[in-house]
């Protein structure tokens with residue numbers, strides 16, 4: 081291991097963009113399919129991994145939804161979530177804000193209460209065992225209509241003590257933030273935080289819409305903001321945190337290769353960039369792998385890498401004391 085690899089391995093990390101259903105390793109998927117008496121989406125782990133060779137967001141989403149079909153009871157959601165937390169702990173993740181897609185489960189007959197029981201039980205266990213604090217953020221599926229999102233939101237209110245905010249994910253093109261203005265009005269009215277995927281495959285204008293029409297406090301991805309200098313200027317001025325997912329961007333051809341990834345330029349431009357994994361087994365790596373890939377391709381120094389953890393701490397939905405403790409932990413590690 082090089083000195084830089086060792087630095088990255090032990091750097092305290094905060095992850096703000098990870099979809100729990102997208103952390104499904106093929107081994108666990110096949111094991112849960114077997115115990116539920118279901119036909120596995122893939123005949124073997126090798127064939128599952130080979131199938132993860134998609135070249136755009138929709139091709140990925142087709143596999144992502146096929147995989148989560150094997151999740152039926154609370155134990156399944158528990159095992160999925162705990163497996164992610166074990167990997168995150170190995171990567172020195174100290175705090176994680178985790179997305180899930182309620183409509184993708186209720187739409188196939190799995191009750192929201194079942195999903196919540198499994199995920200929240202695992203989050204509590206993960207905090208006890210690994211000391212990882214977490215927040216949970218349901219995302220509305222943007223390819224469904226706003227009435228469906230509204231029904232999802234109302235159902236989530238029964239679980240509000242375990243939910244810190246709401247987001248917007250899935251197929252971006254043709255589904256602008258404006259489609260969900262009304263439901264996010266309700267989200268804000270009820271006092272929840274707002275995040276939204278924008279500027280991944282969709283244009284920079286979607287980033288502006290997410291801020292103006294939805295009241296988004298963080299932008300998930302946001303790399304396409306770099307196409308529009310006015311949008312970049314605004315994000316810098318307002319200090320909006322962007323949850324960038326480098327390996328995901330390469331795999332989904334949002335960028336041509338890691339050497340061409342704008343994350344270094346985004347940092348230089350003063351954007352509050354963070355590094356996240358999105359859907360790790362599908363895109364080739366967890367948060368540590370993302371840090372390593374960026375460092376190897378772009379040669380970012382320790383200050384830049386630590387700055388991205390500090391940005392994530394600034395963008396986390398936690399109280400001032402918690403934020404100060406996390407910043408101090410990173411400073412103690414870097415000697416800053």
Ligand SMILES: [Zn+2]
Pocket residue numbers: 097099249277300358
């Ligand atoms: Zn995402």
